[in-house]
Amino acid sequence: MSARPIATTRSATGIPTGRLAVWWVIVSEITIFGGLIGVYLMHRLGHPEWAEAAVHTKTWFGAFNTLVLLTSSFTAVLAHQAAERGNGKQAAKLLMMTVGGALTFLVVKGIEWADEIQHGYTITSNTFWSFYYTAAGLHALHVIAGAIIMCFIAADAVRGRELHRVELIGIYWHFVDLVWIFLFPLLYIAK
């Protein structure tokens, strides 16, 4: 048996096992975020009064965080490119820049939420704010999880180990970006 038979071999689908697994994770995430967003849409359309609550979300905070996540997706895909070329050091550096994006996102989110909570908009204010904190909060947990995993992968990559994992975390990270791409217009633009 090979020393490392799991992630490097091909599965029946012709897709490396690790990558297939990440896609399955994303499929389950689609049902989680899709369900949340679907339910939000139904309530938003059934409750005209939500427009009055939605007015108070801070578009510029949302827009800046979209910029941050798009940029971090860009560095994540560049890290993948570097890993493909066998340049683990470069891949690790770009992954850490992505982690920087994740941290920036969380800091901005923290400032935004602190301000909103100070103004009395909390998760129990009304159903709109419940959705707002639930959806953005669940997304923020994914950002935190991604950042932690990227640190581990970068630590390996810098030594030239497990470079295929750079692509795997990248796919996950782009998905986190995708979710935000939809949360941004839902919570900040269409109001």
Place this chain on the structure above:
Amino acid sequence: MADHQPAQSSSDERVQRDEHADHDEHVDYRKIYFTLLALLVVSVAGPFLGILWVTLVTAFGIALVKANLVLQNFMHMRTEKRVIKWILVSALALMGLMVAGVAPDVMRHEGQNWVNVAARDAVARGLSGGHAEDEEGEEEIEVVPEVDPTVFSAGATFNITCAVCHGEAGDGAGPAGVALTPSPANFTDPEFWATRDADRIFTVIRNGAVAVGGSPLMVGWAFAYDDEQIQELADYVIAFRPGGQ
């Protein structure tokens, strides 16, 4: 899966790398990134025009374009095996099915035999009260009305409890009422009021129609409501009387 050998796995790695080299050559990530940023600017600028359909297009249309760019180029869906597309599409289709199935119940607040009183009240409350902004545009603490489901409302109680037989319009044509003999009282019928007064209405709601020699189908509600609430219900019923009280 189980029959792989070391030699095979190393050649597999080479195949993977070749596949990746494929999208490596053809995708200009920088160009995709700047396109995404330009689209972000458009989606933020859209609402400034103040036109609803422009806002919706720049918000959700552009979100779909951005999502597709990320999916095709950053997640390499363009060169990914087809089975992945099918898995993702299946998940999205099931989501759509769930939403389509639930949406009518959530988005509508009343149907043939039901009323979502809580949702309807929430809309009414939200549209009448709500947030407050002073002239400088600075936000004040939102006054969130305390929602207490235990607060009694004669109208809501009538629509939930009484209207099943008597109908929301008080005309005795509630969904369960049509099956009853004798028919439930029609509060909009002047003849009905010829022999009724406020005290009698109160007594019947409180102790049931049997207390005044009427049908046992109209049960008493003293176990559920106190006298003050029953008085409010009686007033609500009397308000159906044609030509006022």
